[in-house]
Amino acid sequence: MAIALPQRTVIPGFGLTLGITLSYLGLIVIIPLCVLFYKATDAGWVKFFAELTSPRTLAAFRVSFGIAFLAAFINAIFGFIVAWVLVRYQFPGRRFVDSLIDLPFALPTAVAGIALTSLYSVHGWLGAPLAAAGIKAAFTPLGILIALVFVGLPFVVRTVEPVLLDFDRELEESAAMLGASRANILWRVVFPPILPALMTGFTLAFARAIGEYGSVIFIAGNMPGYSEIVPLLIVIKLEQFDYAGATVIATLMLVASFVLLFAINLLQAWTRRRQGG
């Protein structure tokens, strides 16, 4: 893989640092992940397909991917508005709000999970009015959606913000001078260069949401076939010592993660090209 001689240089330590990097990475990440794939082939094709096509597994994948997609979509819309407001407008407390955006990265997921559950349970501050309106939030798929929106919130904001900051306002001025309306400028001049960043943020939020565990399990209710997410199904199978089953599901999740990682890399390259550097 990374085996090639460095060009002639006076800087020492190539062998040492690359050796440390490769062995540490190998021991902690690469070999363990390879063991997962190896164990999955251990299960055999019949077991593999039986596991994947079982109604409970299929339902969990539907719940996880469907709700993660919806959550990422909501984050794309509101994340864009938040980024826009933070970059373009002045209002009191803007800096404070900006540093608060990263809270979902900093707050331990279990804490987020119990806080959201208590907030949206029938007696909670937001759950009670929702219940009065006939909407049950906690312990339903809607609860999962709320947790996943929380978890994915910073991604879109943090990918769109730098692009908006770098955006050349002179383009807007030219369009305005040429007589375009504000709506027209936003749609034809401002939006296109932001689109790649917006899609990158969406994909990052989606990728994070399908793997999320801690913030979801408290609020989800975890009814098999209804509000059970894939990561929880893996944990349940592990607890029942059904290692083969857990491995099969985890392998598929891992493949999905790799596909998304690849997509994110492509999207980021596209963003950079759009920005011209």
Added chain:
Amino acid sequence: MVDLVASDYVVERPARRQRRLLPLTESFPVRVTLIVIALLFLAVFLILPLVVVFSEALRLGLRAYGAALIEPHALAAIRLTLLTALIVVPLNAAFGIAAAWAITKFDFRGKNLLITLIDLPFSVSPVIGGMVFVLLFGLQGVFGPWLAAHGIKIVFAIPGIVIATLFVTLPFVARELIPLMQKQGTQQEEAALMLGANGWQTLRRVTLPNVKWSLLYGILLCNGRAIGEFGAVAVVSGHIIGLTNTMPLQVEVLYNDYAFAAAFAVASLLTLMALATLGLKTWLEWRAGTLPARTRLH
């Protein structure tokens, strides 16, 4: 399509006002509406959960709050969490420095692949991050029988928690250092070496001072995640109260036992840690002069 915005107004307003009528920003009502939407969204999703944590933690009064925190199992959880962070953060920081040195000071093939592989733990579900170590070291795992025969316990014990946390937090320091050191190039190191410094001296006196804010930034985020990690640790810990429960796991156990106030009391400590992390992070971004450092995604 072209509607001359100014033309409607020119008649009644003096010409010098014309420039302000160019549609360079949204109208005042639109601006206010957007700000209100954004702030409401953030209030519901960020502020309210924060407030709930402290309000629930103090529901039974300050005395109950204090009692929940000095309860022996809670203290054991706090100790284990700090111990884990104390082992994990220096190891991953050292790895980050070594990886950044190898990647940014030399040219070799496969560099981009290596950077992607370092980032890999961020793309993998934390549950899978814990599970792979059960498959490796659990009783039915690859090394399970050998470990059992030698009386070594990794899974459902502290080493498992440490390894799972190492996996999850591995990229933090490296991903902060690599872009910065790539930008800084190798000239300063080359000069130091030409002037007779050895490799270690160069690293300590030239490279590290140049990247110290990014290094601290990475360490800060690594520490926050190491303390707060839940999914990966939940899989390998076995939830043995007082022995293998970290703070987030203790929160789960208490919550599932309907000891809500106690669960939120422990959670409030984690929340304070998260808020301190955010505050320090903002301060570091300001110190490093990279404000706003907006490419961070984890």
